[in-house]
Amino acid sequence: FVAPKIGVDAVAPWMALAGEADLRIMPTVEDTEFFDPARVVALRDALAAHDAGRIAAIRLGGNDLLGALALRREAGVTAWEGPLAWVLSMASSILTASGYPVAAPVYDVIEDLGTLRRELVRDVAAGFVSKTAIHPVQVPVIQEAFRVSADDLRQARAILDADARAVFRIGGVMCEPSTHRPWARRILARAAAFGVAGERAAPPAPHEAAG
16 A cells, blocks of 8 residues: 655554554655655654565655646656656665665656656666556556666676675676675566566466466
């Protein structure tokens, strides 16, 4: 369940409800207070007092944040090219570094899939784990963007190998397990969720197809 416009004071009630119902929630950071990094830190600290397993992801609500500036999304302009760029970078860095998965905001110009693809490149590079879709036509574009490359998957597996050297090279890229293990684990998680670019998705199991 999405917890819209969550504020620091609303964390405890939402987490209590999630615990009582045995559900997971997606807190949405979209109130004007979160233009202030101190409020993002306060939200992080409030969440830390509760079971992190109840949080599916923390979603950044780009439209509401833009609305506070009397602006809206425009065709041809990614969120990273407008006034939200700093907020997305700041909030996602604080929350991701604290161990919370963060979901990217929507791009609501439905027919502009080219800009959506460009935005997704930056979303993935920033460490977002998913992106909210505003229309079904966007779903395959988002899923494709989060698929991992075969090269990244090969490097990730090598980095996580128990016998990996302290520093080595694969395909002209330096791999340093002591530094890159978190990245490698993220790559494996993305591959499990979205697949590998260039490979056909596995068909659903019979019980999934029937369900």
